[in-house]
Amino acid sequence: xxxxxxxxxxxxxxxxxxxxxxxxxxxxxxxxxxxxxxxxxxxxxxxxxxxxxxxxxxxxxxxxxxxxxxxxxxxxxxxxxxxxxxxxxxxxxxxxxxxxxxxxxxxxxxxxxxxxxxxxxxxxxxxxxxxxxxxxxxxxxxxxxxxxxxxxxxxxxxxxxxxxxxxxxxxxxxxxxxxxxxxxxxxxxxxxxxxxxxxxxxxxxxxxxxxxxxxxxxxxxxxxxxxxxxxxxxxxxxxxxxxxxxxxxxxxxxxxxxxxxxx
Amino acid sequence: xxxxxxxxxxxxxxxxxxxxxxxxxxxxxxxxxxxxxxxxxxxxxxxxxxxxxxxxxxxxxxxxxxxxxxxxxxxxxxxxxxxxxxxxxxxxxxxxxxxxxxxxxxxxxxxxxxxxxxxxxxxxxxxxxxxxxxxxxxxxxxxxxxxxxxxxxxxxxxxxxxxxxxxxxxxxxxxxxxxxxxxxxxxxxxxxxxxxxxxxxxxxxxxxxxxxxxxxxxxxxxxxxxxxxxxxxxxxxxxxxxxxxxxxxxxxxxxxxxxxxxxxxxxxxxxxxxxxxxxxxxxxxxxxxxxxxxxxxxxxxxxxxxxxx
Numbered sequence: 001x002x003x004x005x006x007x008x009x010x011x012x013x014x015x016x017x018x019x020x021x022x023x024x025x026x027x028x029x030x031x032x033x034x035x036x037x038x039x040x041x042x043x044x045x046x047x048x049x050x051x052x053x054x055x056x057x058x059x060x061x062x063x064x065x066x067x068x069x070x071x072x073x074x075x076x077x078x079x080x081x082x083x084x085x086x087x088x089x090x091x092x093x094x095x096x097x098x099x100x101x102x103x104x105x106x107x108x109x110x111x112x113x114x115x116x117x118x119x120x121x122x123x124x125x126x127x128x129x130x131x132x133x134x135x136x137x138x139x140x141x142x143x144x145x146x147x148x149x150x151x152x153x154x155x156x157x158x159x160x161x162x163x164x165x166x167x168x169x170x171x172x173x174x175x176x177x178x179x180x181x182x183x184x185x186x187x188x189x190x191x192x193x194x195x196x197x198x199x200x201x202x203x204x205x206x207x208x209x210x211x212x213x214x215x216x217x218x219x220x221x222x223x224x225x226x227x228x229x230x231x232x233x234x235x236x237x238x239x240x241x242x243x244x245x246x247x248x249x250x251x252x253x254x255x256x257x258x259x260x261x262x263x
Numbered sequence: 264x265x266x267x268x269x270x271x272x273x274x275x276x277x278x279x280x281x282x283x284x285x286x287x288x289x290x291x292x293x294x295x296x297x298x299x300x301x302x303x304x305x306x307x308x309x310x311x312x313x314x315x316x317x318x319x320x321x322x323x324x325x326x327x328x329x330x331x332x333x334x335x336x337x338x339x340x341x342x343x344x345x346x347x348x349x350x351x352x353x354x355x356x357x358x359x360x361x362x363x364x365x366x367x368x369x370x371x372x373x374x375x376x377x378x379x380x381x382x383x384x385x386x387x388x389x390x391x392x393x394x395x396x397x398x399x400x401x402x403x404x405x406x407x408x409x410x411x412x413x414x415x416x417x418x419x420x421x422x423x424x425x426x427x428x429x430x431x432x433x434x435x436x437x438x439x440x441x442x443x444x445x446x447x448x449x450x451x452x453x454x455x456x457x458x459x460x461x462x463x464x465x466x467x468x469x470x471x472x473x474x475x476x477x478x479x480x481x482x483x484x485x486x487x488x489x490x491x492x493x494x495x496x497x498x499x500x501x502x503x504x505x506x507x508x509x510x511x512x513x514x515x516x517x518x519x520x521x522x523x524x525x526x527x528x529x530x531x532x533x534x535x536x537x538x539x540x541x542x543x544x545x546x547x548x549x550x551x552x553x554x555x556x557x558x559x560x561x562x563x564x565x566x567x568x569x570x571x572x
Contacts, residue, residue: 009369009370010336010368010369010370010413011339011369011370011371012336012369014366014369014370015366015367015368015369016370017366018366018367019367021363021366022366025354025355026354029354030354093352096350096351096352096353097346097348097349097350098350098351098352100316100346100350101350101352101363101364101367103315103316103366103368103408104315104339104344104366105339106315106337106338106339106340106368106369107367108336112473123439172465230351231314262315262316262317262318263318
């Protein structure tokens with residue numbers, strides 16, 4: 001009950017690490033739902049599609065369909081969970097009213113953005129790794145260009161983490177967030193070549209797929225495993241980097257303006 | 264001396280609704296200040312602007328000399344806010360919640376102070392309980408603890424005793440009084456006027472987004488100074504008595520008298536006019552009378568600047 005601490009005692013770096021730790025613990029404490037469940041979902045896809053289509057499809061020469069499918073499923077799980085992490089954390093704390101505990105401390109919009117997106121990346125990587133570890137039982141892995149694997153894993157999770165921040169700020173209710181998830185994120189992931197090579201599609205749908213940033217994340221990620229892809233990994237990287245820059249800019253601007261947060 | 268809270272011509276509009284209309288207010292360090300007004304008067308909006316939770320449409324607010332927008336880091340480190348709505352993070356225990364909150368303010372090694380806050384609010388034996396398992400009263404205590412975790416020089420409590428039991432009220436007020444004596448500035452909104460009367464040295468009354476009264480609690484009470492005399496007259500009291508009338512209902516006449524000496528004069532004048540008096544009751548005016556009188560005055564006139572300054 002003595003004098004108040006000087007402003008100088010406060011470390012912004014420690015404040016940031018605390019928020020990041022709390023955001024990671026938030027999903028870690030319910031990991032059965034946030035990690036185990038998405039791993040199981042991906043494995044079910046692998047079982048069903050992998051077994052049914054294994055003998056009928058060969059997308060890349062010398063690569064079995066199951067082996068082809070694994071990187072796509074890993075990336076799909078990473079994208080969906082990175083999105084789910086930041087968006088559900090924001091919407092839950094908005095609806096519970098506990099967001100006030102993050103809005104009252106002296107966080108800058110950069111710190112808020114950084115903590116939410118980094119926690120999303122951590123969740124994306126943990127889930128992706130989980131899916132991969134289980135999936136290698138179904139087909140031997142290849143790591144022809146591992147640096148690309150890492151680059152696209154990080155960029156893809158970051159992009160969806162930032163998109164989750166935008167959706168979490170924008171949505172006022174759970175059903176609005178669910179709509180965003182079901183009508184934007186899910187179609188974009190499914191129509192991005194997780195289960196097939198877009199080169200097998202009719203020309204029109206190929207063109208549509210090439211407008212989808214998710215396609216480039218998955219195509220570039222897959223290049224890391226097989227050194228084969230529909231488009232050059234450099235093109236994919238450029239497009240994913242641009243998409244990440246756009247989502248980051250929007251999310252930062254919403255946080256800086258306090259849109260729907262400090263109304 | 265730098266003001267604890269300086270509010271300069273702050274307005275807030277939500278579309279066509281004016282929640283705050285050019286509010287000026289200076290709260291000095293060490294004050295125990297009350298912000299009163301009916302629901303919708305703008306109390307919570309003003310507090311939210313001070314806390315940085317809402318942005319003012321125009322005007323500036325500074326806490327300990329730090330502007331809440333341009334110098335938000337120093338401003339938010341200087342103020343602790345107990346929000347009106349009960350909120351909690353269901354993933355963590357009481358101690359985890361406070362450790363995180365302390366970390367959010369960039370403070371390391373704050374365990375000793377957290378223990379002291381827990382102890383002072385009677386939360387020590389709930390320290391390792393998950394917040395979901397707390398009763399409403401315990402959640403309210405945790406909310407207060409979270410606001411104090413960074414030892415802010417300015418503490419703002421938005422209706423902290425709404426719907427809480429007597430024990431918590433007393434625990435809370437004795438702790439807050441000690442903090443005030445230790446030099447913390449306290450700003451309080453409450454619906455319990457007797458609480459404000461007992462605790463606050465100075466009071467602002469807000470009505471429809473404007474400050475309609477700003478004075479020491481003592482001076483506000485002096486406005487309705489003196490006594491209230493309630494009686495049941497048998498007959499018609501003389502005009503000299505009726506001049507003091509403030510209410511007449513169900514045969515009961517209520518008068519406001521400046522001084523207790525006037526009671527005898529009123530009774531003598533009634534007797535001289537042939538009017539007997541029954542059911543005599545003498546009471547002191549309280550803050551509720553001031554409040555009701557101010558809120559009944561229409562319209563919500565702006566106070567002259569020299570009074571609000």
